Amino acid sequence: MSYEPPKQSFAGQIFDVATLLVLTIGALYIPLYLGLAGAAKVPNPIADPTWESLGQNATEQQQWAALGITDPAAANDIITARFDYSFSWASLIVMALLVIGYFVMVVRLSDREYREVIDERFGTKQR
Amino acid sequence: MDDITSAAAEPDRLRLLRVLGPSHVWALGVGIVLVGEYMGWNFSVGKGGMIAGLMACWVAGLLYTCVAMIDSEVTSTVAAAGGQYAQAKHIVGPLMAFNVGLFLVMAYTMLEAANAITVGFLLDTVAGMQGQAGLNQQPFIVLAVMFLAWLNYRGVLATLTFNLVITAVAFLAIVALFVSVQFGASAVPLDFSAITTDPLPYGWVGIVASLHFGLWYYLGIEGTCQAAEEVRSPARSLPYGTMAGIMTLLVAATMTWYICSGLMPWEYLGQAGTPLFDAARVTGSTGLMILLFVGTAFATLASANGCINDASRAWFSMSRDRYLPSWFGAVHPVYRTPYRAIVFLVPIALIFALGAPLDQVVTFSILSGLLGYTFMTFNMVMFRNKWPLGKIKRGYVHPFHPLPTIVLLILCSTAYFAVFLGYGTQLSAMMCFYIIASLWFHFRRYKFVRRGDQFTMPWPKPQGY
Numbered sequence: 001m002s003y004e005p006p007k008q009s010f011a012g013q014i015f016d017v018a019t020l021l022v023l024t025i026g027a028l029y030i031p032l033y034l035g036l037a038g039a040a041k042v043p044n045p046i047a048d049p050t051w052e053s054l055g056q057n058a059t060e061q062q063q064w065a066a067l068g069i070t071d072p073a074a075a076n077d078i079i080t081a082r083f084d085y086s087f088s089w090a091s092l093i094v095m096a097l098l099v100i101g102y103f104v105m106v107v108r109l110s111d112r113e114y115r116e117v118i119d120e121r122f123g124t125k126q127r
Numbered sequence: 128m129d130d131i132t133s134a135a136a137e138p139d140r141l142r143l144l145r146v147l148g149p150s151h152v153w154a155l156g157v158g159i160v161l162v163g164e165y166m167g168w169n170f171s172v173g174k175g176g177m178i179a180g181l182m183a184c185w186v187a188g189l190l191y192t193c194v195a196m197i198d199s200e201v202t203s204t205v206a207a208a209g210g211q212y213a214q215a216k217h218i219v220g221p222l223m224a225f226n227v228g229l230f231l232v233m234a235y236t237m238l239e240a241a242n243a244i245t246v247g248f249l250l251d252t253v254a255g256m257q258g259q260a261g262l263n264q265q266p267f268i269v270l271a272v273m274f275l276a277w278l279n280y281r282g283v284l285a286t287l288t289f290n291l292v293i294t295a296v297a298f299l300a301i302v303a304l305f306v307s308v309q310f311g312a313s314a315v316p317l318d319f320s321a322i323t324t325d326p327l328p329y330g331w332v333g334i335v336a337s338l339h340f341g342l343w344y345y346l347g348i349e350g351t352c353q354a355a356e357e358v359r360s361p362a363r364s365l366p367y368g369t370m371a372g373i374m375t376l377l378v379a380a381t382m383t384w385y386i387c388s389g390l391m392p393w394e395y396l397g398q399a400g401t402p403l404f405d406a407a408r409v410t411g412s413t414g415l416m417i418l419l420f421v422g423t424a425f426a427t428l429a430s431a432n433g434c435i436n437d438a439s440r441a442w443f444s445m446s447r448d449r450y451l452p453s454w455f456g457a458v459h460p461v462y463r464t465p466y467r468a469i470v471f472l473v474p475i476a477l478i479f480a481l482g483a484p485l486d487q488v489v490t491f492s493i494l495s496g497l498l499g500y501t502f503m504t505f506n507m508v509m510f511r512n513k514w515p516l517g518k519i520k521r522g523y524v525h526p527f528h529p530l531p532t533i534v535l536l537i538l539c540s541t542a543y544f545a546v547f548l549g550y551g552t553q554l555s556a557m558m559c560f561y562i563i564a565s566l567w568f569h570f571r572r573y574k575f576v577r578r579g580d581q582f583t584m585p586w587p588k589p590q591g592y
Contacts, residue, residue: 003578005575008453013454014452020564021475024475027559028488030556031553032484041173059315062315079392079394081394083173085333085548094555095554096543098554098558103502105565107223110220110224115592118589119578120579121582
């Protein structure tokens with residue numbers, strides 16, 4: 001005898017879609033609202049900048065001018081900004097565990113469901 | 128094979144039309160991805176410097192070559208709407224399929240939102256150049272998404288023919304810029320002195336970090352197999368279209384890096400919103416500026432167009448299998464498109480396009496894509512183990528197995544670390560989202576799924592079961 005799923009009400013369908021929507025929007029917006037999202041690229045401006053002190057040669061100065069920036073002070077933040085790649089090993093390990101644990105969980109639970117599918121499609125429960 | 132597949136599940140339902148050829152598959156893949164050359168890739172230069180940007184371009188190219196090889200074999204055999212979703216359903220199991228479906232919907236809907244944001248930014252930039260600074264971008268974002276959704280609603284052939292034309296124009300614009308600069312059309316010469324004076328501003332860690340945005344050069348090429356159920360000859364068209372697509376993108380990516388790195392200081396390039404358009408501005412040629420403006424606009428529209436097509440097919444497929452409410456699994460009686468799925472995803476794309484920063488939306492899309500590529504590694508191994516070569520008819524057999532799978536897994540692991548460098552919170556938030564969604568599916572939603580209907584290919588029983 002094959003498995004006969006229950007019929008879902010219209011309200012139930014709306015509830016399920018709303019659940020997924022809340023999860024999706026939450027995953028993006030919660031880190032944003034908590035101020036935890038985004039990589040910090042911090043400018044380290046130098047005093048009294050000149051193109052030479054900012055390490056820009058004659059051709060690069062022409063390129064900046066063509067892009068509408070002729071004053072080295074206006075390019076100071078852009079040229080001196082750098083990412084901070086320092087990190088804690090603990091947070092790296094937590095992230096690795098999350099990714100690996102997620103895939104292990106999904107594959108194991110999937111296999112349990114897959115056996116039911118194969119059993120019904122090919123086995124004694126064939127429809 | 129596919130007729131049997133569809134008929135087995137539900138004989139009298141409306142089916143998607145088989146009208147597409149290899150060129151449409153190429154247009155779908157390249158059309159979604161080419162925008163990666165027009166914006167976003169250059170953040171990899173910002174994360175690691177000029178050399179790191181080039182290495183990210185090639186390493187990501189290697190990753191996507193593995194993706195295309197693996198995907199071509201599995202898709203040419205499991206030719207059903209939903210692409211990787213249908214693969215997961217037949218090879219790993221329903222929960223994995225649900226997750227893969229979500230990867231696809233999230234990756235493409237976020238990419239669509241990123242494209243819409245770029246359209247608004249581009250128009251704002253050009254308005255500023257004309258002395259009309261402060262343009263309200265939101266109406267243009269809404270208009271772009273609504274127009275493309277309407278196009279998708281009306282039919283897949285018109286949608287992808289439209290994509291074919293505007294993708295070709297966007298690609299030729301890159302070639303034209305490259306050739307023109309080589310023949311001296313630029314008022315400012317190419318300058319690569321930063322390669323020797325400031326080769327690796329972040330050291331070797333910068334090369335790893337840059338891989339994060341290096342993925343953006345090619346993200347979405349795997350979308351070619353979303354149209355599997357609408358292709359006239361999946362076994363021929365899908366591998367040809369996909370491999371031609373990845374070759375096109377490798378060429379375009381290298382040309383893009385060369386021109387942009389030569390015409391702009393790397394510090395500027397690393398944070399530019401529309402790098403190819405900016406490169407055209409540096410040349411001082413009005414013709415090139417107009418051409419690259421058109422190219423940027425067309426690339427973003429083609430990408431958004433393909434994303435709507437792919438995300439809606441994945442949503443449609445999941446609904447048809449009751450992984451999501453079955454109401455979304457309807458086909459339009461006249462246009463034969465998954466119209467409810469298309470319409471439903473429009474406001475979701477707009478929520479992100481109108482309310483979230485570009486780098487967050489891009490990262491969300493990249494992470495969903497990355498999870499999908501990780502899935503492909505063990506999916507390929509399981510596919511070969513459950514149905515060894517010769518057991519079932521394959522449209523295409525990729526060479527050197529399992530080498531592409533091993534390389535892909537190593538590169539995916541490196542890419543996770545690259546994203547972690549600076550965007551670890553988003554990665555954790557996304558993993559929590561997928562874990563909760565998986566538990567929700569397994570313990571609540573799966574009871575509505577018909578077990579036997581989840582395996583529709585006319586294959587023998589898998590080995591080990």
